Amino acid sequence: MTITTAEENYLKAIFKIAEKEDKAVLTNSIAAAMNTAAASVTDMLKRLAEKQLIKYEKYRGVELTEDGNRLATTLIRKHRLWEVFLVEKLGFAWDEVHDLAEQLEHVQGEPLIDRLDNFLGHPRFDPHGDPIPDAQGRWTFRQQVRVSLLQPGEKGILTGVDDHATPFLQYLDQIGVALGIEIQLLDRTEYDQSVQVRISGKTEVTLSEKVAQNLLVIKG
Ligand SMILES: [Zn+2]
Structure with missing residues (x-):
């Protein structure tokens, strides 16, 4: 069975939404995540269901099958291992x-990604702190807590950082915030919930x- 890049991206999106929402994923959430119209999402879902990668009921939403789940997990594994490689090597x-x-x-x-994993020494987290399966x-x-x-x-x-957008990460660089540093909360402003913190003591x-x-x- 060949799976296209677009199909892979949908599987990954469904996996990530399901992880956050903890229930069947609705077409609208997928459309928002993929930045596309609900109609094109429906077409894609039909194809993924034909390939038995998802279970799809129009009004209930979408769930990954065991195969779909395995594929999405592998994609995330590859993505995060490549990120480690790009940063570290x-x-x-x-x-x-x-x-x-x-x-x-x-x-x-598969041999490529297994060798990459070996070469990197089986890292368990990517450069943003996300776990690598x-x-x-x-x-x-x-057990992580939001600041x-x-x-x-x-x-x-x-x-870890929950936003991987370039402007956000560059802002953190500017103020000296990186993975592994200590952050202490000093005070919180009631008005807008902004916080005063001490970085690295x-x-x-x-x-x-x-x-x-x-x-x-x-x-x-
Ligand atoms: Zn990434």
């Missing part, structure tokens, strides 16, 4: 790799609520 910055990985994830061939499709989960939910005085180590900065919501830390 080719010297790209963390805000430069997502679009390249979107292309590389579609290169076919292993060859058996197993994930490593961590926006910390109480004054609490601190944690930054382990030194610099103090104010973060908007939106920025704070997209920073994930392990408390400690």
Whole structure:
């Protein structure tokens, strides 16, 4: 069975929405994620259902089948391993790799990705802190908290970012925020929920609520 790049991207989108919403995925959510009209989503869903990669009932929504789930997991594995390779071995910055990985994830061939995984020493997280499923499709989960939910005085180590957009990551670079640094919440402004934080025990900065919501830390 051949699966096109577009079909792969839909599987990945469905997987990611299901992960967040924890129920059958609706056509409208897929249309929003893929930036396309609901009508073209319906066509695609029919094709994926014919290939038995999803279960699709018009008014209930979409669920991945076991095969669909395996394929989506593999795609995410490839995407994130390529991101590690681009950052660690080719010297790209963390805000430069997502679009390249979107292309590389579609290169076919299991031996290639297994060798890449070996070459990189089986990394468990990508440059944005997202978990990389292993060859058996197993994930490593961590108990992370959004900086926006910390109480004054609490601190944690930054382990992930929930937004991978280039402007966001470049902004973090500017203010000295990177994975592995310590962030302590000092105070919260009632008016707009912006937070004052101390970075690495030194610099103090104010973060908007939106920025704070997209920073994930392990408390400690
Ligand atoms: Zn990415």
